[in-house]
Amino acid sequence: MLQRLLLAGMLSGLLVALLSFGFARVFFEPTVERAIVLEEQTDSDHGHAGKEAVSRATQRNLGLLTGIGSYCVALGGMLAIGLGCLHGRLGLGPRSIVWTLASLGYVSLVLVPQLKYPANPPGVGSAETIGSRTELYFLLVLLSLALMAVSFWIGVRIRRSHGSVFSVPVGTLAFASMATLLVSAFPDISGVPSDFPDSLLFTFRAQSAMLQLIVWGGLGAIFGQLAKRILDPRISRASAYVGFPNA
Template sequence: MVQRLLLAGMLSGLIVALFAFSYARVYAEPNIERAIALEEGGDHHHEEAEQGTVSRDTQRNAGLLTGLVAYCAALGGLLAIGLAFLHGRLSVRPRSAVWTLTVAGYVSLVLVPQLKYPANPPGVGSAETIGTRTEMYFIMLLASAISMAVSLWISHRMARRAGAAPSIAAGLAVFTALASLLMTMMPAISETPYDFPRALLFEFRFHAALLQLVVWGGLGVLFGQAAEYMEQSGLRVEGTARRGIPNA
């Protein structure tokens, strides 16, 4: 069962990666090109900077697709492992369990970290502080994931005594409090040049956020449906076996 779920999750990730690549190629990449042109002072200087490195044509095509395939397949595999762990522990359908995992994962691993440290286009941020900024982002990501795990555990424990609605409300309240505390405690990093176009910065962050929604939402839809189908198929096979009817 776990192997089938893992295969379904990774295949769902591969399909979602194609949609995410199409979205990124059409909407996100033009903003990156504009930001690079500003950073390098024009197309001529940008072409000179590309010599001896991976070309932008490779980055925005094969490189982008490869990265998204790896990212989406890995997420699909993690969702499959999470669903296998929850199987039999929660009295919900597989589709609902998958959506619970995707929403919790998106909020804790994407939304909260990016609210504190939003994605930046080329030309924003100093190369000298990239190590510090990366470290702060991953600390925020890890702390947010731990906060979500604690909130889900509290909600699960309360559900046995107080019921579904109060336990969900308590879990949301705990995570909101912990996330707010994290965002207050973590140091702010703002290195946007004063002359950087605000419209370009907004468009880049907007499309970066929507790209993540495409990935996580697509996985919730595809893998949730696949897991539901596998559950129903397993029940039909089990029912057939109990009736003594040979499996054709």
């Protein structure tokens, strides 16, 4: 059963990757291109112009598709493993569990870290601090995920002892409180130049957020439906009756 869920999760990731690539290629890449033009102009003014290691044609086509595809397939596999571990233990259907995992994953892995360190376009941030900024970001991601796991465990314990009425509010409050303390404990890093266009920065961050919503929301919708077909016994029996595979 887990193998079928993994296959369905990775297939869902491929489908979402194609959708996300289309959005990124049409809307996101032109914004990145504008930021790169500004970066090249600044480098040229300071005499730091250099040759690209990978051409922009490769970056915005094969490179973009490969990156998004790997990301989405990996997330689909992780959702499948999570569903396999939780199915039958929460009193929820497969689709509800997938949507729950996708929502919690988005909040902990994307929303909380980017509230502290939002996505920046090319040309924003000092090259000397890129190592420390990257380390801080991934540390925040890991700690946010750990806090979400603790909050989820608290919610499950409350659900078992006091019912589902209190489990969601208590779990949400626990994560919100711990995440607020976590974010406030990390140092502020402002690498946005004063002359960088505000409209371009806003557009880049808004499109980055929309791309992540497409990824996580698409996985919740597509994989949730496939998982229901695999794990719902009524659908499985009906599929077998008419001669169709239930995967």
